Amino acid sequence: xxxxxxxxxxxxxxxxxxxxxxxxxxxxxxxxxxxxxxxxxxxxxxxxxxxxxxxxxxxxxxxxxxxxxxxxxxxxxxxxxxxxxxxxxxxxxxxxxxxxxxxxxxxxxxxxxxxxxxxxxxxxxxxxxxxxxxxxxxxxxxxxxxxxxxxxxxxxxxxxxxxxxxxxxxxxxxxxxxxxxxxxxxxxxxxxxxxxxxxxxxxxxxxxxxxxxxxxxxxxxxxxxxxxxxxxxxxxxxxxxxxxxxxxxxxxxxxxxxxxxxxxxxxxxxxxxxxxxxxxxxxxxxxxxxxxxxxxxxxxxxxxxxxxxxxxxxxxxxxxxxxxxxxxxxxxxxxxxxxxxxxxxxxxxxxxxxxxxxxxx
Amino acid sequence: xxxxxxxxxxxxxxxxxxxxxxxxxxxxxxxxxxxxxxxxxxxxxxxxxxxxxxxxxxxxxxxxxxxxxxxxxxxxxxxxxxxxxxxxxxxxxxxxxxxxxxxxxxxxxxxxxxxxxxxxxxxxxxxxxxxxxxxxxxxxxxxxxxxxxxxxxxxxxxxxxxxxxxxxxxxxxxxxxxxxxxxxxxxxxxxxxxxxxxxxxxxxxxxxxxxxxxxxxxxxxxxxxxxxxxxxxx
Numbered sequence: 001x002x003x004x005x006x007x008x009x010x011x012x013x014x015x016x017x018x019x020x021x022x023x024x025x026x027x028x029x030x031x032x033x034x035x036x037x038x039x040x041x042x043x044x045x046x047x048x049x050x051x052x053x054x055x056x057x058x059x060x061x062x063x064x065x066x067x068x069x070x071x072x073x074x075x076x077x078x079x080x081x082x083x084x085x086x087x088x089x090x091x092x093x094x095x096x097x098x099x100x101x102x103x104x105x106x107x108x109x110x111x112x113x114x115x116x117x118x119x120x121x122x123x124x125x126x127x128x129x130x131x132x133x134x135x136x137x138x139x140x141x142x143x144x145x146x147x148x149x150x151x152x153x154x155x156x157x158x159x160x161x162x163x164x165x166x167x168x169x170x171x172x173x174x175x176x177x178x179x180x181x182x183x184x185x186x187x188x189x190x191x192x193x194x195x196x197x198x199x200x201x202x203x204x205x206x207x208x209x210x211x212x213x214x215x216x217x218x219x220x221x222x223x224x225x226x227x228x229x230x231x232x233x234x235x236x237x238x239x240x241x242x243x244x245x246x247x248x249x250x251x252x253x254x255x256x257x258x259x260x261x262x263x264x265x266x267x268x269x270x271x272x273x274x275x276x277x278x279x280x281x282x283x284x285x286x287x288x289x290x291x292x293x294x295x296x297x298x299x300x301x302x303x304x305x306x307x308x309x310x311x312x313x314x315x316x317x318x319x320x321x322x323x324x325x326x327x328x329x330x331x332x333x334x335x336x337x338x339x340x341x342x343x344x345x346x347x348x349x350x351x352x353x354x355x356x357x358x359x360x361x
Numbered sequence: 362x363x364x365x366x367x368x369x370x371x372x373x374x375x376x377x378x379x380x381x382x383x384x385x386x387x388x389x390x391x392x393x394x395x396x397x398x399x400x401x402x403x404x405x406x407x408x409x410x411x412x413x414x415x416x417x418x419x420x421x422x423x424x425x426x427x428x429x430x431x432x433x434x435x436x437x438x439x440x441x442x443x444x445x446x447x448x449x450x451x452x453x454x455x456x457x458x459x460x461x462x463x464x465x466x467x468x469x470x471x472x473x474x475x476x477x478x479x480x481x482x483x484x485x486x487x488x489x490x491x492x493x494x495x496x497x498x499x500x501x502x503x504x505x506x507x508x509x510x511x512x513x514x515x516x517x518x519x520x521x522x523x524x525x526x527x528x529x530x531x532x533x534x535x536x537x538x539x540x541x542x543x544x545x546x547x548x549x550x551x552x553x554x555x556x557x558x559x560x561x562x563x564x565x566x567x568x569x570x571x572x573x574x575x576x577x578x579x580x581x582x583x584x585x586x587x588x589x590x591x592x593x594x595x
Contacts, residue, residue, distance in 0.1 A: 046487050072490040079491040081484045088485075089506045102502055103493030147492045 001183065002043070002151065006052030006062065010038055015049075015207035017042060025177050025184045027198035027215070029191065035207040036187040037082070040153045043185065044079045045072035056150060073103070078149030078182070082156045084140030086128035092139050093124040099147035107146045109180070117179075118142045118172055134165035138172060145176060152176065154186040158193050170197045195219070195234050195274040196356040220314070220321055231277040231312060231323045236358070239269045248293075248348070254318025258294045260355060261348050274354035277312055280324035281345040284334045294346040298322065300338055303331070315344055370564055372539060373547035380455055380543050381523035384462035385470075389516050392471040397504065399471075400478035417529075418468040426532025429461055433533070457534035458541045462523035470519035477511020478504060510583040517579035521572045544568055 002021040009015065015035050028036045041047035043054065045061065048069060054062040061070045072079075086095050096114070099105050107114070115121050118138045128136060137157060144152060157173065158166045174197060177184045188194060194201055194215060201218050203211040211218055220233050237253035248259040251271055258273075265271070286295060298315035306312055309328045313336065314321060322344055336342060366374070398404075399411055417425050433440040434452050443449045451457035481504060489499045527545040534541040536550060548564050551557035 041487075044487075044491050046490070072487075073493045073495065075491070076493075077491050079488060081488060085482065085484050085488055087489075087503060098489070098502075099492040102489075102498050105493050143492070 001057055003053075003055040004043065006042055006049035006054065008042075008047070008049030008051070010047055013038070013207060015039070015042075017204075017207075017209050019202050019209045019212045021183060021185060021200065021202075023181060023183045024199035025173065025186065025197055026200040026202060027194040028185060028187045028202045028204055029194050030189065030204035032189055034204045036189075036204050037155055038207070039202075039204060039209075040079065040155055040185065040187055043075075043151070044077040044153055045070060045075050046079070076105070076148060076150045078144030078147060078152040080137075080140045080144050080152070080154045080157065082159060083133075084136045086131075086136060086139055086143070088128050090128075091124065092120065092126050092128070092131070095128065095139055096120070096124075096142050096146050098143060103147075105148050107148050109145070111146065114142050114145055117175065133161055134168060137161070137165075137169050141169075141172060141176065145180070145182075149182055152182055152184040152186075154184065156187055156189070158188065158190070166193070166196075173197060191219070191222075191232055192274060192354070195232070195272060195354070216320070220323065231325070233275050233277075233321055233323050234272050235275060235317065235320050235322055236270060236272045239265045239267055239271065241267065253296070254320055256296050256317070258296070258346065258351065259348050261352050262355075265357075270358040272356045272358055273351055274356070275322050275346070275351070276354075277323040277325035279347065279350050280322060282313065282324050282326055282330070282334065282336065283343040283345055284336070285341075286343050288343070288345075290345060292345045292347045294348055294351065296322070296344045296346070298342060298344050300336060300340050300342060303336075303338060313342075315342070317344070366563055366567075367560060369538070370547070370560060373542060373544060373564065374567060376455060376458075376539070376542065377524050377544040377547075380459045380462055381520050383456070383459040384466060384523040385516055385520050387459070388463045388467055388470055388519060389512065392467060392474055392515060392519075393505070393508070393512060396471050396474035396508075397478055397500070400475045414471055415468045417465050422465065422526075422528025423532050425464060426461060426529035429457075429464065429529065429533040433457065433460065451534075453534050453537060453541065455534075455540055458526075458530050458543055459523075461529040461533045462526045462543075465526050465529050466519035466522040469522050470515040473511045473515040473518070474508060475511075477508035481507050510586050513579055513582050513586075517575045521575050524571065525568060 001023060005018045007016045013035065015038055017039055028039055030036050038047055042049055049062065051064040052062065053060070053064065060068050061075055062068060087098065090098065096111060100107060115124065118141060120138060120142055123131065123135060123139065131139065154173070157169055161169065173184060173186070176182060198215050200213065201215045202209055203218065203222060211221060216234050216236065235253055237251040237258065239249055240252045241250040242264045243250065248261055249265050251258040251260055281292070286297065296317050298317045300313055301316045301321070302314035304312040304314065306325070310325060311328050311331050313324045313326065315324060324344060395414060399407065432438055435441065435444060435450060440452060443451065449456070451460050485503055486499050489503050494502065525545050526543070527549070530541065530543060531546055536542050536546045542550065544564060548561050551561035551564065
């Protein structure tokens with residue numbers, strides 16, 4: 001739907017972005033200074049590339065061949081810069097309705113609906129600087145939505161927020177994306193946030209797009225997370241029951257069951273779990289008795305040598321893949337090698353810190 | 362000591378207020394425009410424009426007055442243009458005093474406004490653009506309102522300066538009672554007059570009081586605005 005192929009420079013930072021985006025939520029992931037914000041600005045029209053083209057559906061936003069450049073105000077991008085940046089001299093209500101007042105854009109959704117959806121009813125008469133970080137982000141999201149955007153562009157929507165606020169904002173982003181079917185591109189440096197919310201991801205480094213595709217496919221390819229120094233993968237499954245006695249949700253992953261402590265989740269809810277290589281233990285067979293309740297039978301697909309006599313095992317679980325980091329000593333002791341069966345042991349407690357709900361319900 | 366003002370003093374004060382009022386009304390819009398350009402654009406000749414704007418601050422006022430006189434006398438370059446196109450003559454008129462006050466006050470008015478534009482986060486305007494704002498709309502609905510504290514501060518400083526302007530005024534439009542004799546010129550004349558000291562003193566007190574009041578008022582207004590917005594952007 002959005003097709004980008006551009007090249008240019010901003011100051012002495014040169015960039016070249018080639019990628020396509022479909023509906024859903026796309027995370028633009030990379031280290032700081034990788035050119036993630038510039039990528040958003042190129043789409044919004046706030047940064048003009050030297051050459052290339054940008055197509056959005058039927059519209060041509062940029063075409064250096066025919067000298068087409070669509071002005072930012074005619075692109076209808078819901079751009080939310082880092083930390084929101086509200087208009088400080090306007091109340092929350094006037095911030096929200098800014099686009100409707102100064103242009104001919106009429107929101108498809110009533111102001112009351114949007115304020116109820118984003119929980120802004122109590123804030124309408126307040127000025128931006130009296131808002132908390134989370135409140136300001138919600139207002140900025142609402143302001144972008146009220147301009148009837150064709151795409152939402154969010155720059156680090158979670159930065160500087162505590163965990164509870166991050167959960168809150170990501171829930172709202174999911175809701176907006178699913179309810180109004182507006183595609184979302186969001187910039188983040190955190191793999192955890194990618195895992196939490198994104199359907200697709202674009203990996204950016206040194207002003208270039210290195211890789212793009214579904215998050216589940218890309219995470220294993222990215223390798224090491226610079227934040228944790230460890231590889232991570234995502235597995236996904238569906239809730240199929242709840243153990244009232246022990247307070248455990250039963251998650252079906254490729255026909256096997258993982259137990260997740262916590263409040264009851266509805267049957268059928270899809271979950272995604274970020275699994276870090278350092279948190280996965282390996283047993284040679286299922287006989288080992290441990291306190292960890294989550295055992296996944298898997299096949300060793302790849303053995304990757306790491307520095308310091310460590311190895312990383314890539315393990316197939318049905319069509320999905322998880323990763324475990326162990327010592328070379330353990331590998332030899334257990335007699336593990338390519339193609340062999342083994343059991344991956346996951347601690348429920350550490351899993352539950354990385355569980356992300358995929359439905360906005 | 363009597364604080365009762367003579368009719369002559371009243372007319373001096375009334376004239377000063379008229380001159381300063383006209384000067385401010387004329388200068389503030391120009392200063393806003395120039396300040397916005399200087400704050401947001403880097404064009405060829407930027408330094409030259411900036412220097413010209415600040416010149417009245419450092420030039421001896423007599424020289425400024427002399428240059429105005431040469432330019433705006435009936436046969437001067439600007440004087441003849443004004444006369445031919447608008448039928449306006451400023452030489453030795455109260456409007457000339459207002460012109461002198463405008464020129465002298467301009468840098469004082471322009472500087473705080475320029476600062477108020479410079480501290481604005483350019484991303485605020487970028488967001489406005491994506492929300493559908495043209496350049497003009499963005500200026501009118503975002504940049505200008507955010508600069509209001511700076512504009513008020515500049516206007517008050519400029520008003521005080523215009524009220525008390527002396528050197529350029531006396532050189533340009535002379536010291537004509539009822540026409541160009543503003544506060545500072547009136548005080549000067551009274552001090553040259555036998556027994557004029559007491560009357561001069563009341564005018565001086567008036568000058569001190571209005572300057573004080575202006576500064577305190579502007580502070581209150583600016584604070585009121587930034588408190589309503591919670592401050593931070595002034």
